Amino acid sequence: MKKFTIVFIMAAFALFLGSCADSNKTDGNAEAADSTEVKKTTLVAYFTASELRTTERVAKRLAEATDADLFEILPALAYTTEDLDWKDEDSRSTIEMKDSTARPEIAEKLENMDQYTTIYVGFPIWWYTAPRIINTFLEQYDLTGKTIIPFATSGGSDMGKSGEDLKKASAPNANWILPGKVLNGNPPVDSIKAWVETLQLNKED
Numbered sequence: 001m002k003k004f005t006i007v008f009i010m011a012a013f014a015l016f017l018g019s020c021a022d023s024n025k026t027d028g029n030a031e032a033a034d035s036t037e038v039k040k041t042t043l044v045a046y047f048t049a050s051e052l053r054t055t056e057r058v059a060k061r062l063a064e065a066t067d068a069d070l071f072e073i074l075p076a077l078a079y080t081t082e083d084l085d086w087k088d089e090d091s092r093s094t095i096e097m098k099d100s101t102a103r104p105e106i107a108e109k110l111e112n113m114d115q116y117t118t119i120y121v122g123f124p125i126w127w128y129t130a131p132r133i134i135n136t137f138l139e140q141y142d143l144t145g146k147t148i149i150p151f152a153t154s155g156g157s158d159m160g161k162s163g164e165d166l167k168k169a170s171a172p173n174a175n176w177i178l179p180g181k182v183l184n185g186n187p188p189v190d191s192i193k194a195w196v197e198t199l200q201l202n203k204e205d
């Protein structure tokens, strides 16, 4: 009888250990499920400066149209209205745009840039080209082999040489799709999608 009791207790203990092992397995599977969460490979990075935040509005729609992550290129020191006065020779924006080596500091760096294969880079046209902070952004990362598509908003100018300027100065090893596009007039998501389709990006891009 005593022997039977000992065998019974051992069997019950073995069963208990087995159930613990099973529950651990379940936890492991849950972790595996988490790690298979799909990471986006397209990024829309944008800089917007005026109070109207025109470029931001378009960037949000582009991110929706392309199922992309969105990142704001935020200056460490925000631009004031005076800074943006293009009629003032001494304003911050005029001084920066006269100096092709100016690199205004950015507040935050993306830690997961490796994840992205296609990057849309958006900005307001300043003096017919991209604001210098876009150079700062591009120079912070190794963009070799990544596809970059510039887009902009403006008071009427087209992309001009903004894409070529950026490529040459700050990311020559990326695969640029130029000239990119000015997306003025608050275009709806559908018309942005139509433009993206004309780019004929590879599935892997």
Ligand SMILES: Cc1cc2nc3c(=O)[nH]c(=O)nc-3n(C[C@H](O)[C@H](O)[C@H](O)COP(=O)(O)O)c2cc1C
Binding pocket: 047, 048, 049, 050, 051, 052, 053, 054, 055, 056, 084, 085, 086, 093, 094, 123, 124, 125, 126, 127, 128, 129, 153, 154, 155, 156, 157, 158
């Ligand atoms: C310093 C400065 C320079 C500008 N230069 C041009 C220009 O050369 N051509 C143009 O069409 N618009 C120019 N603009 C107008 C902006 O491109 C336009 O208002 C843009 O949509 C603003 O975008 P945001 O609201 O995202 O800052 C300039 C604006 C500023 C502040």
